Amino acid sequence: MTFSLGVLLDARSFDADEWVRLATLADEARLDYVTIEDTFGSDPARPEASLVAARLAPVTRHVGLVPVLTTTHTEPFHLSTALATVDWVSRGRGGWQVRVSGRPEEAKLLGRRSSLPAEELFAEAADVVEVVRRLWDSWQDDAIIADVATGRFIDRDRLHYIDFEGKYFSVRGPSIVPRPPQGQLPVFALAHTAEVHEFATRVADVVIVTPAPGALELPGVADVVFSPGAAIESDAHVHTGSVGELADLLAGWHTLGATGARVRAGDHLEAVTGELVPLLRERGLFEPRGGTLRERLGLPTATNRYVQEARVA
């Protein structure tokens, strides 16, 4: 069974070299992915995560690049094209960690409307994810034909209007970006509370959960803070012991059905890449995998919804 291993990067640095250093550690250790932390309001100050992911793509070879992008204020069309482009520049290593923006002060940064109540935020976010996914599929993989005889570069019948009309907005499509290499980028979502769990299991490919000690309430990827010797507040499970004990903990979660772990390593990334990864490999719990991020996560090839529709029709 696939046990994926990723880390959360939150360098809060505006120096590309620092990001490259961290991503290289993850890449060389053959971690499956890094999530790149961000919030809409840049508080604390962080560079915008999709651009960080793109900046890292040409200087890494294996690691998946999963920026946090929020759904509440950003145009769904821009989200879809930015993420598809992360996938193009990384040749199939892009992902997306979905987040909502519920803080009133974040709404004022855009000034277009006030903040929404929580249940509306997640309903709207589900619509945004749907639109982003439809836009990714709006070009069939074989849309570019470059047929000199008829003078046509594309077969327009292989491009699709998505015609989404929901409670909050409508988007016509198709995308301006050809279907990304993975077809569908893996969508990650946190499920730390019951409220977001319903959302995450409905829209995401990878659900990141907070396991209680010795128990895993929900199937998913276990979120753990690695903070040796120092207890800290977090919405994830906080592990303060040694690297060896962390390996034991992950092995235990694996037997309980966890499909992977995302480690928030903070300043201890080198302990994860240099010590934890070798330990997990010795135990046969983790092995380097190649291919796209979808393949590494054990997700099936993404079929194109519009191709299926065409077949049915």
Added chain:
Amino acid sequence: MPKQVILAAHFPGVNNTTVWSDPAAGSQIDFASFEHLARTAERGKFDFFFLAEGLALREQRGRIHDLDVVGRPDTLTVLSALAAVTTHLGLAGTLNATFHEPYELARQLATLDHLSGGRAAWNVVTSSGPFFGANFRRGGFLPYEKRYERAGEFIRTAKELWDTGGGEFAHRGDQFDIEGRFGIPRSPQGYPVILQAGDSDGGRELAAANADAVFSRHHQLEDAQEFYRDIKGRLPRYGRTPESLKIIPGVSFVLGDTDADAAEKAHHIRRQQVSPQTAILLLEQVWNRDLSAYDAEGPLPDVDPLDGETTIIQGRAGQFADRLDTAAEWRARAEQKNLSIRELIIEVTGRQNFIGTPERVASSLNEYVQTDACDGFILVPHLTPGGLDEFVDTVVPLLQERGVLRTDYETTTLRGHLGLA
């Protein structure tokens, strides 16, 4: 010291200037193509790389336009990836002031400026109307006459955010009423380089007030000199010097071993750019009606253009002001020279500017700059991704010999390369 020639490399766009039918044409979407063109430009010591933006696919007769290269990446995302494979080249992108928001865009541009070590540039364009709006939750919200008002306030607001150095801001205006904490510390350039492409009086005024460079469409020598005088003449009203605003037309080029060889290549390229199907479609943009039954290799239609609002094309700026006048002119020309539809379209839509040996092209480019027709050029190759290779191999050394192009970068930021404060 003579004026230096500014050079930029335009990634081939989604129009019929870009030839896809040539065996040497590569992918317009694989990152390798972007990397190739950017590395080539950096090898030639260019000032910057330029990428346009897509907001919707073009349509003709209510259907997706299928004859031209189409499909492109998100602008800023590709520029950020290119920052990883280049070290000095400026990274310029078109971003529409109508369908972006100041906080988000200012944050992204500042991020790009940080991650590239001070190489970001923003080409500000505007649009209005429901066609692009259909892809956005805002819809087509902006009246045509408000577009430069929004663009101007957008640029001023973005500068206010960059000026905070990451701290608090509050902007109260007609277009934007926003406040909060910007969060991004001051980037290496302070402000990214701002380009502006509009050509109307409003667009020119916007450029004089706000821009560092104008992406101009004027490439005939006298016309370009007139435009140059006009724009630079507007600067004193804003307390600016002529050197503080660079004028850089987008131009194409064709090189050959002899001038005759270059002319022959240029004609071949024109035939690639104007396929029979493309000829009919371009004619429809003037005639404003379905001409698909006509033979592109035959004479012009005997029917007259339909007057009134254009219904034939969406998603691209109109090229022809008055249809009836244009049609009359084209008919006379075709009759006089006995041209087919395709031959006529090849003639009247020609966009090849500099054709000849490397020596002739280098000499002409330099003449334009030294006679104040412009300050440099945005070169638009017709092939992806190798369309700039020959230029960099043959024309660049000649410009360097003349002392009008750097032989190595002497500055690290795009503002530095352009000599802007």
